[in-house]
Structure formats: structure tokens, C-alpha cells
Amino acid sequence: MTDFLVGLDVSIFRALNDFCGWSPALDRIVVNSIEILKGALFMGIVGLLWYWPDKEMQRRRETVLTMLLVVAASLIINRTLSTLEPFRDRPMYSIGANPPSMASPWHPDLEHWSSFPSDYATYLFAIAASLWLISRWWGLFFGLFATLVAVARVYLGIHYPSDVLVGALIGIATSIVINREPVRRRFAAPILALEPRYTPYFYGLFFIGLAEISGAFQITRRFGMAIIHLFIGFNR
Numbered sequence: 001m002t003d004f005l006v007g008l009d010v011s012i013f014r015a016l017n018d019f020c021g022w023s024p025a026l027d028r029i030v031v032n033s034i035e036i037l038k039g040a041l042f043m044g045i046v047g048l049l050w051y052w053p054d055k056e057m058q059r060r061r062e063t064v065l066t067m068l069l070v071v072a073a074s075l076i077i078n079r080t081l082s083t084l085e086p087f088r089d090r091p092m093y094s095i096g097a098n099p100p101s102m103a104s105p106w107h108p109d110l111e112h113w114s115s116f117p118s119d120y121a122t123y124l125f126a127i128a129a130s131l132w133l134i135s136r137w138w139g140l141f142f143g144l145f146a147t148l149v150a151v152a153r154v155y156l157g158i159h160y161p162s163d164v165l166v167g168a169l170i171g172i173a174t175s176i177v178i179n180r181e182p183v184r185r186r187f188a189a190p191i192l193a194l195e196p197r198y199t200p201y202f203y204g205l206f207f208i209g210l211a212e213i214s215g216a217f218q219i220t221r222r223f224g225m226a227i228i229h230l231f232i233g234f235n236r
Contacts, residue, residue, distance in 0.1 A: 012161045013091055016154045020098040027100035030152045038124075039214040041145060045131065045138050046210060060134050062188035066179055067130040069187055071213050074126040074174035078119050078167060088116040090158055097157025118159045121150045121167030122174075127213070129175035 020027065049060050091097055113119075124146035132139025150164035195202045 009160050009162045010091075010095065013097075013154055013157075016151065016161075017091075017097050017157050020155050020157065021101045024101045027102055030155055031100055031102075034149055034152055037145070038149065039211075041142065042127065042214045043210060045142060049131075049134055049138065058192070061192055062184050063130060063134050063179060065188035065191055066184050067127065067175075068209050068213060070130050070175045070178045071123050071126050073178060074122050074171045075119055077174060078117055078122040078170055079113075081117060081170070082114045082119075085114065085116060087114045088160075088163075090115040091160055092157035100156065115159055116163045116166065117170060118150065118153060118163040118167035120153055121146070121159075121164040122171040123213070124149055124171065125168040126171030126175050129172045130179060133175070133179050 020030075046064055050064055052060070088094075092099075125143070128139055128143035128146045130139075131142050146168070150159075150168060153159040153164055154161055
């Protein structure tokens with residue numbers, strides 16, 4: 001059974017990655033446009049839901065704030081599982097992959113982390129599941145976008161299909177567990193109560209938090225790695 005699943009994983013990967021390099025236009029869309037759209041879509045949807053005036057505004061805002069906790073927790077779970085599981089090299093390095101037509105050789109900016117599970121899929125589906133709890137339509141819309149991004153990661157040879165599938169399940173499960181009424185009330189309600197009292201500071205920090213979410217906490221992670229390297233050096 002294990003050999004069958006591994007073979008299926010590689011077969012699906014090959015079926016998607018075989019299209020990579022065929023069309024320069026498609027390759028540029030996958031490499032560049034999706035990355036740009038990711039942040040713009042996220043910020044636009046959150047802004048619309050945050051300011052939409054109706055009787056559900058309080059609950060929506062609490063869920064948006066809880067999403068900060070959901071994404072951070074889901075990425076911590078993802079990295080913990082990645083550390084506990086045997087290291088899995090990315091398919092582009094382990095079995096070879098077709099590179100995008102405009103990049104030869106193909107050297108994406110990746111941390112030397114295990115391919116399994118995909119942190120991209122984890123945080124994007126954590127966002128989609130949180131948005132689903134606010135608005136079924138916007139949650140579905142962002143979920144479809146997250147699916148396209150996950151498929152794109154396989155298309156480019158960065159992940160196996162199982163990497164993005166498990167990552168997506170982690171993100172969805174984390175959102176369901178944390179987005180409970182008691183957690184939301186205890187975590188988000190006190191923070192939201194600060195909004196009318198400290199409006200400039202609240203929205204300044206809120207915007208920074210959203211920007212970090214849209215980039216999967218890239219700046220925070222790099223800052224943390226810089227602190228670690230400050231103490232242990234770069235050769236360990």
C-alpha cells in the first residue's frame with residue numbers, strides 16, 4: 001500500500017510538472033502573478049469583511065483577529081511535524097523536475113526545509129477556512145485560489161501532491177479547532193475592545209499582522225533565524 005501511494009504521488013507530480021516549460025506566458029503567471037495576487041486578494045477580502053456594516057460586524061472582526069492566531073498556530077504545527085518526520089527533499093532536487101521556461105537553471109528562493117508538509121498550503125487553507133466561517137462565498141473563493149497556488153507549487157517542482165494535501169488539512173483542522181466561540185471571545189474580544197481607544201496604534205499593528213499573514217510570516221521567520229544565527233553562527 002505504501003509503495004502504491006508513493007507511486008501515485010510521483011505520478012500525479014509528473015503529470016502536472018510535465019506542463020511546466022511548455023508556455024512562457026503560463027510559467028510567468030504561475031511564478032509571478034500568483035504571488036502578487038496572493039497578498040492583494042487576502043488584504044482586499046479582509047478589508048471588505050472588516051468594514052462591511054451590518055449586525056455581524058463584531059463577530060466578523062473577532063474571527064479576523066482570531067485568524068492571526070490560527071495561521072501562526074498552523075505554521076507551528078506544520079514545522080513541528082516537518083521536524084519530527086524524516087526529511088523529505090523537494091522533488092526538483094530528489095527526482096528532477098521541468099523548470100519554468102524563463103528560468104534556467106531554476107533556483108527558487110527556498111529555505112532548506114523538508115518538503116513535507118507544505119507550509120504554503122497550510123497557511124493559505126487556514127486563511128480560507130477562517131474566511132469560510134465569516135462568509136461561505138469568500139471562503140470558497142479564497143479556497144479555490146489556495147488550491148490553484150497549491151497546484152502551482154507541484155507544477156513548479158517545489159512540492160509533491162501529498163505535501164500540499166497534508167498541509168491543507170493541517171490548516172483547515174487548525175482553523176476549525178481554534179475558531180471556537182470560547183477561544184474567539186477570550187482571545188479576540190479583548191483585543192478588539194482596544195480599537196476605539198487606541199485607534200492609530202491598533203490599526204498600525206493590525207496592518208503589520210495582516211501583512212505578515214499574507215507572506216506566511218516571512219519577515220518574522222527571517223528575523224528569528226537571524227537571532228538564532230547570532231548565537232550559534234552560520235556553520236552549524
